[in-house]
Amino acid sequence: MHEAGNIASQGDATVKTDYLRALLEAYYPRYFFALFRAHELYNVEPYIDQLQDPILDLGCGDGLIVKLLFQRQLDYGIDLSERAIERAKQSGYYKTVFLGDGHQTPLEDNSLGGVFSNCVLEHISDMPGQIAEVSRVLRPGGVFVATCLTPQYYNLNPVFHSLDERGWQWLRQPMIEAENKLHHHVSVYSVDDYNRFFEQTGMKLEAHQYYAPPELLKVTHSWDTPSKYILPPPFPLTHHGWLIMYLYARYGMSPRPEVVDRLYAQYEKLVYHRDRETQVGAAQILVARKL
Numbered sequence: 001m002h003e004a005g006n007i008a009s010q011g012d013a014t015v016k017t018d019y020l021r022a023l024l025e026a027y028y029p030r031y032f033f034a035l036f037r038a039h040e041l042y043n044v045e046p047y048i049d050q051l052q053d054p055i056l057d058l059g060c061g062d063g064l065i066v067k068l069l070f071q072r073q074l075d076y077g078i079d080l081s082e083r084a085i086e087r088a089k090q091s092g093y094y095k096t097v098f099l100g101d102g103h104q105t106p107l108e109d110n111s112l113g114g115v116f117s118n119c120v121l122e123h124i125s126d127m128p129g130q131i132a133e134v135s136r137v138l139r140p141g142g143v144f145v146a147t148c149l150t151p152q153y154y155n156l157n158p159v160f161h162s163l164d165e166r167g168w169q170w171l172r173q174p175m176i177e178a179e180n181k182l183h184h185h186v187s188v189y190s191v192d193d194y195n196r197f198f199e200q201t202g203m204k205l206e207a208h209q210y211y212a213p214p215e216l217l218k219v220t221h222s223w224d225t226p227s228k229y230i231l232p233p234p235f236p237l238t239h240h241g242w243l244i245m246y247l248y249a250r251y252g253m254s255p256r257p258e259v260v261d262r263l264y265a266q267y268e269k270l271v272y273h274r275d276r277e278t279q280v281g282a283a284q285i286l287v288a289r290k291l
Contacts, residue, residue: 020271022068032220036212039271040119040147041069043211044285050143051114058102058134058146059120060084063091066116074116078102103129110139119283121148122185128197135201138290144203146286147211149188153282154179156214194286203288210281213273217282 020038027033053075057066060077061084070093077094079085085099098106103126115134124130134144154160154176163172179185189197195205 019068022064026064035216035220035271037065039212039216039273040283041065042272043209043274044118044145044147045069047145047207047285047287048116050287051116051145052142053113054111055114055116056105056107056112056137057094058115058117059123060088060094060097062087063093065118066093067091069118076105076107076112078105103133105133105137107137109136112137113139113142115142115144115146117144117146117148119147119149121146122188125186127187127189127193128200131194131197131203132201135198135203135290138203140290142290143206144286144288144290147283148286149185150210150281150284151188151190152210152280153188153212156212156217156280156282158214158218191284191286194288198288203290205286205288207285207287209276209285210278210283211274211285212282213275213278213280216271216273 019041020034023034023037024031027037048069055074056076056078057074058078060066060079061081063077066074066077073093073095075095076098077085077088077096078098078100079088080099080101082099085097088094088097100106102120102124115138121127121130138144157179160172160175163169163175191205191208198205
């Protein structure tokens with residue numbers, strides 16, 4: 001099995017540190033994102049070798065994911081956020097970056113060997129149109145590797161599950177709306193839906209894997225939930241987690257070594273859990289090839 005390259009010894013155990021440690025530095029004190037992203041990158045890593053240059057990073061953000069996952073420069077990145085694009089330029093991990101909509105990339109037909117997208121598809125409203133654009137720019141044999149949420153995300157979410165257990169189903173939909181508003185989730189499709197989108201645009205789904213099992217979500221939400229759901233819609237963006245994040249960023253604070261060590265000691269097995277046979281997961285990896 002293909003393993004992540006950088007490992008380090010911690011106590012008597014050998015654990016992978018490249019993803020989790022770097023993400024803790026980037027997202028601290030928002031442990032939810034660090035733990036979830038570390039688990040995500042560990043699972044998608046074995047698939048990226050199928051991507052051939054030139055490669056487009058669809059929804060590139062600031063370039064951090066490419067820095068950690070690819071550890072080399074990619075040809076193109078595109079994102080709707082001006083701030084993210086400026087940071088992507090400064091990162092040096094892309095030869096060219098575009099500010100714009102992924103539905104209309106300024107690239108020629110059949111010009112790419114690969115398209116990569118990390119947790120972006122759930123933010124796109126016109127999914128058939130987006131998949132059609134990916135197919136257009138890929139050359140025959142080119143590969144699309146994407147991670148995205150699944151419809152199971154809501155059922156596996158510990159917060160929503162606890163509402164059901166308490167008989168508070170009336171509160172479930174408002175909470176889901178708050179979750180979607182907070183994270184800008186607009187399209188959450190099943191693997192069958194994506195398989196249909198691929199077939200309609202001359203592509204074939206070659207591999208699929210679920211990740212983010214319930215055990216991981218219980219851990220990540222135990223850190224994040226208290227600050228996320230204090231206020232109901234339409235006010236979730238005012239929760240104090242954003243204030244904490246701002247203060248830490250403003251004053252240059254970073255994770256204390258003992259905090260990092262504790263996270264590794266408690267959550268190593270969950271973060272680095274990989275089970276390709278499971279049919280349960282809040283997120284999924286899609287690997288599709290253009291015919």
